[in-house]
Amino acid sequence: MQRVSEKVIARARELMREGTVNKVAGWKAGEFFYDCAPYVFESEEALKDLVYDRFCAANLSKYMIKNSVAAGAEGGKVLVLLKPCDTYSFNQLLTEHRIARENVYVLGVGCEGMCDIDRIREKGFKGITGVDENADGKTLTVHTLYGDGEVAIDDVLVNKCEFCKGKAHMIFDELISDNEDEGPRGDRFAGVRELEAMSPADRFAFWQSELSKCIRCNACRNACPACSCRKCVFDNDASGIASKANTDSFEEKMFHIIRAFHVAGRCTDCGECTRVCPQGIPLHLFNRKYIKDINEFYGEYAAGAEAGQRGPLINYTLEDIDPAAVSDKGGN
Amino acid sequence: MSVNGNLTAAPAANAPAAEWKPRIVAFCCNWCSYAGADLAGSSRLAYPADVKIIRVPCSCRVNPMFILKAFERGADGVILCGCHPGDCHYSTGNYYTRRRMALLFSMLDYIGVERGRTRVEWVSAAEGARFSKVMNDFVAKIRELGENVKVGDLRCKE
Ligand code: SF4
Ligand code: SF4
Ligand code: SF4
Ligand code: FES
Numbered sequence: 408m409q410r411v412s413e414k415v416i417a418r419a420r421e422l423m424r425e426g427t428v429n430k431v432a433g434w435k436a437g438e439f440f441y442d443c444a445p446y447v448f449e450s451e452e453a454l455k456d457l458v459y460d461r462f463c464a465a466n467l468s469k470y471m472i473k474n475s476v477a478a479g480a481e482g483g484k485v486l487v488l489l490k491p492c493d494t495y496s497f498n499q500l501l502t503e504h505r506i507a508r509e510n511v512y513v514l515g516v517g518c519e520g521m522c523d524i525d526r527i528r529e530k531g532f533k534g535i536t537g538v539d540e541n542a543d544g545k546t547l548t549v550h551t552l553y554g555d556g557e558v559a560i561d562d563v564l565v566n567k568c569e570f571c572k573g574k575a576h577m578i579f580d581e582l583i584s585d586n587e588d589e590g591p592r593g594d595r596f597a598g599v600r601e602l603e604a605m606s607p608a609d610r611f612a613f614w615q616s617e618l619s620k621c622i623r624c625n626a627c628r629n630a631c632p633a634c635s636c637r638k639c640v641f642d643n644d645a646s647g648i649a650s651k652a653n654t655d656s657f658e659e660k661m662f663h664i665i666r667a668f669h670v671a672g673r674c675t676d677c678g679e680c681t682r683v684c685p686q687g688i689p690l691h692l693f694n695r696k697y698i699k700d701i702n703e704f705y706g707e708y709a710a711g712a713e714a715g716q717r718g719p720l721i722n723y724t725l726e727d728i729d730p731a732a733v734s735d736k737g738g739n
Numbered sequence: 740m741s742v743n744g745n746l747t748a749a750p751a752a753n754a755p756a757a758e759w760k761p762r763i764v765a766f767c768c769n770w771c772s773y774a775g776a777d778l779a780g781s782s783r784l785a786y787p788a789d790v791k792i793i794r795v796p797c798s799c800r801v802n803p804m805f806i807l808k809a810f811e812r813g814a815d816g817v818i819l820c821g822c823h824p825g826d827c828h829y830s831t832g833n834y835y836t837r838r839r840m841a842l843l844f845s846m847l848d849y850i851g852v853e854r855g856r857t858r859v860e861w862v863s864a865a866e867g868a869r870f871s872k873v874m875n876d877f878v879a880k881i882r883e884l885g886e887n888v889k890v891g892d893l894r895c896k897e
Binding site: 602603607608609610611612614615616618619621657659660661662664665667668671693696697700701704705719720721722723725727728729730731732733734 | 803804807808811824825831834835837838839840841842843844845846848849850851852853854855856857858859888890891892893894895896
C-alpha cells in the first residue's frame with residue numbers, strides 16, 4: 408500500500424500547488440498512529456500531515472455535502488480522496504442532490520484493505536506503539552513496548568474490508584490505484600443467513616443483547632453518509648443538547664430499527680456505522696438484511712453503483728411480490 | 740387502591756388465570772376496507788372485538804413507523820388493509836405500500852416478531868364478508884401464536 412500512498416500524497420500536493428483545487432479532504436494523523444481522522448487541508452503547507460495508510464478507513468463522502476457548497480461559494484474546488492467503497496456513498500449523495508459535483512475533484516485511491524486496531528489487540532498485542540506493513544503486502548509487523556510481533560492483514564481487517572464489495576471505483580476524476588479488481592471478498596450475507604436460520608425467539612434475544620449495549624452516542628448516525636438529513640428525527644432541538652437527547656421514548660427504544668429503515672435502499676453498505684460503534688454492535692446485520700431482501704424481492708440493486716438511480720423504495724412494478732410472501736398466512 | 744390511584748382487584752387465589760386477549764391493530768384504507776368493515780357491520784357479519792381499527796386515507800399513508808409503534812406499545816399483531824392493487828384511489832399508493840411492508844415485515848421477523856403477526860390484505864368496499872373473514876382468520880392466527888415478544892424492551896436486556 409506504501410507505493411499508492413506516496414503517489415496519492417504527492418498528487419494531492421501537486422493539484423493544490425497548481426491551483427486545480429484549493430482544499431483537500433483527506434486523513435490527518437492523530438494522537439495515535441491508528442486514529443487517522445477526516446480532515447480538510449487548506450494549504451499546501453498543511454498537507455504535510457496528510458496520511459494514507461492502513462488506518463484510513465473513514466469514508467469522506469459525507470464531508471462533501473458542506474464542503475462542496477462552501478468551495479463553490481469561495482470560487483474554488485475541493486479535492487476528495489475516495490477509496491472504492493467510498494465512491495458508492497458519493498454517488499448516492501449525488502443521486503440525492505446533496506453534493507455540488509462541479510466543485511469537487513474526486514481522486515480515486517487504490518486500497519488493499521483497512522486494519523482494525525481492536526482486532527490487532529485481540530490477537531494478544533499489548534502496549535502497541537506502531538505497525539509497519541511488510542514487503543509481502545500480506546503481513547504487518549506490530550511494534551509493542553515488549554518487542555515486535557507479526558500479524559496477517561487478512562486477520563485484522565475492519566468488517567467492511569473483510570467483505571469488500573470490490574476494488575473498482577464507481578466515480579472519479581482521476582485514479583491512482585494498483586488494484587486489480589477481484590470482485591467481492593467473502594460472502595457478506597453469511598451473517599444475515601445465520602440469523603435467519605435461528606428461531607424468532609432466539610433472534611429477539613440476540614438483538615436484545617446487542618442493542619442493550621447501545622449508549623446512544625449517535626456515532627453510527629453521524630458517520631453514515633445516508634444519514635445526512637438536515638433535520639433528523641432523532642434530534643431534539645428543544646433539549647439544548649442537540650444530538651444527545653431523544654425526542655420521545657418510541658424513537659429511543661426503536662432507534663436502530665428506525666434508522667435502518669430510513670436508510671433502506673439508500674445504504675451502500677459502506678460499513679461506517681459498524682466501524683464507528685464504540686460498543687461493537689453489528690449494525691451491518693440490519694443493513695445487509697435489507698440489501699439481501701431487496702436483491703431477492705426486486706432484483707439486484709447496489710445503491711450508489713451509479714448516480715441517478717431510482718431507489719427500490721421509491722419505485723414499484725406491477726408484478727412486485729405481495730407482502731404475503733413474507734408474512735406466513737397460515738395456509739390461507 | 741394502588742399507589743397511582745388505579746383500582747386493582749387482587750385476584751382470588753383459586754380464580755382461573757385471566758384469559759389472555761390478543762391486542763390487534765388494523766390499519767384500514769378509507770376507500771375500501773374501512774367501508775368494507777362498515778358493510779360487514781351493517782350485514783351483521785361478526786369480527787372479533789380484539790381488533791382496533793385505525794382509519795387511514797390510503798394504505799400508503801401508513802408510515803412503517805406506525806406499525807413499529809403499535810408493536811412497541813404491545814400489539815400482538817398488526818394488519819394493514821388496502822384497495823386491491825390497481826384499485827388505489829390515488830392510483831399507485833398501494834404499490835409503494837407493497838414494497839415497504841414486504842421489507843418491514845421481513846425486518847420485524849428478523850428481530851423476532853414472527854411472520855404471522857404481520858399481514859397485508861387487499862379488501863374492497865364491496866367485500867364485507869371477506870373483511871370479516873380476513874379479520875377472523877388473522878385473530879385466529881394471533882391466538883395460535885400467543886403473546887408477542889416485548890418489542891418495547893428491545894434495548895433492555897433482562
Ligand atoms: S447505514 Fe452504515 S453501511 Fe449503510 S450507508 Fe450508513 S454508515 Fe454506511
Ligand atoms: S436517522 Fe433518519 S432522519 Fe435521522 S439522519 Fe438518518 S435517515 Fe435522516
Ligand atoms: S454507534 Fe453504537 S452505541 Fe452509538 S448510537 Fe450507534 S449503535 Fe448505539
Ligand atoms: S386508496 Fe386504498 S390503498 Fe390507496
